[in-house]
Amino acid sequence: MSTIDFSDPATIAALTEALTAAGVDGLEVSGPVGQLRLVVSKGEGPHIRLTGGIGANQAKAVTVKAPIAGCFCAIHPSVSEETETLPRRVSDKDVVGFIRIGSVLLPVPAGRSGLLARRLAEPGALVGFGDPLFEIEPQP
């Protein structure tokens, strides 16, 4: 699935045009790496105020969330516990935890590169869809 780059000036311009044409005052978009807020002022024609922004919000820590309900495992059951050291550097494809559903173990990828700073769920806990599991801090 393709994603829209909300830090792209052309995308922002197109959104602004569409909002103005539709008579909409503003738009907020929340993404995995930040928020974009567009406010169209009514005073002197289309006027854009950008607050935050996907591109400007890179320094913010992001949360790795449970992709499905199940039992949270911070490490693979076959691996010794010593390997779970925090904080540690991870790449976007690294598996940082698992959700166990019966006999199925679903890997949870980091989703972005950075420093895996904190675990937010207790190992063995029942977690729901979207529950926070880890926090990743961006690395330069």
Added chain:
Amino acid sequence: MGEPPKNTASANRRFDTVLIANRGEIALRIQRACRELGLKAVTICSEADRQAPFGKTADSVLCIGPANAAKSYLNKDAIILAAELTGAGAIHPGYGFLSESAAFSEAVEKAGLVFIGPDASSISTMGDKISAKRAMIAAGVPCVPGPQTALPDEPATVERTAQEIGYPVIIKAAGGGGGRGMRVVSEAGALHEAIALTREEARQAFGSPALYMEKFLQHPRHIEIQVLCDVHGNAIWLGHRDCSMQRRHQKVVEEAPAPGISPDLIGPVGLACVAACRQIGYRGVGTFEFLYEDGEFYFIEMNTRLQVEHPVTEMTSGIDIVHAQINAAQGIPLELRQDDIRCSGHSFECRINAEAPESFLPSAGTITELALPEGPGVRVDTHIHAGYRVSPYYDSLVAKLIVHAPTRAEAMARMREALAGTRVEGISTNLPFLRALFEDEAFARGETDIHYLEKWLKQRRAA
């Protein structure tokens, strides 16, 4: 009639935890019933409902998917998985969502859980309008004149059928419901085009092009009969309701009993419904819906689930329908007999919807202030509170205002007071419309038909 079929598969099933596969007021209503029966209640929710009160009052809550209902409240696998993860032994589907899904009922039972509702076979039979009609005729339930088979393709046969029924006729999708997939034909010249259009609609909307034809009743009322069955072949009916106050086939106000219909007239129909339940091996609660015109009842469909309007029957019969439904699912024999049912007084229910009172467009937002009525004979089933955010993702029903009084006139007066004492700020609701409706003289006299509300609204707009 032979020995009624019994659902032995779940006759000895017991559970101590119920997973409620629904949201809003009905999730709270089922939780209350579970608590009163000494059962634990687990609630699922979508991400949009993470802060909803029904999650806070349950014994446990599990988010199973995003706001999109297709990925949460309609996600069969995720719901069954949630039941397994939380140790629930049964799933209550509430109303809407998966409550009338035969596939869901079957999947739940296959997973070794109890589905609090009828089995897949009953849901399938009653979900298909043609097979439902056939089953009703076999049980002696009166049906709308028309063949109990799907319409054939041959034009001459279809024309002959319409002539035999007599115009106007209505063409309906066999798998349809909720007012969709139907077309009225008032003369022979319009018949074939109507069939072609409805068949295509049925194919696209319901996955089956099967159609059937019935006599179109011009001024009917919508009358319902509530039934309650166990898995041991016991079945009773709990009285009748009038749900004629509808806008675009959606009920707005319901009442029990239906005004102006004598027990002698409806009694045999109620007993025929009970016979039909025994014949198809129905378990749990259900509702037979009828059109009523010129002293005759015509079966239209059966809802194989708990109804939104069940409280009016609870108020008049004194029976907790959700308790009874859960007990039936546990295989507990029904102790009540038909002679034990004594309905008394009159009850109304108003559906308070988050919508603009004139345009009826949904109104999402945060409730800033809330005042709900109290007092003898007043009941409010709701999930909202001041600060609650009404989600744009789901049904606009935010509360059910229910009253009970010794007579219909007194119940109407009580509802007027209750409506006057209800205040929901921060969003638009249909309260002004409901207040005006309860001042309407024709409604006060009773016996208004299913088209009355649309005409009433049209006149108000024109005035």
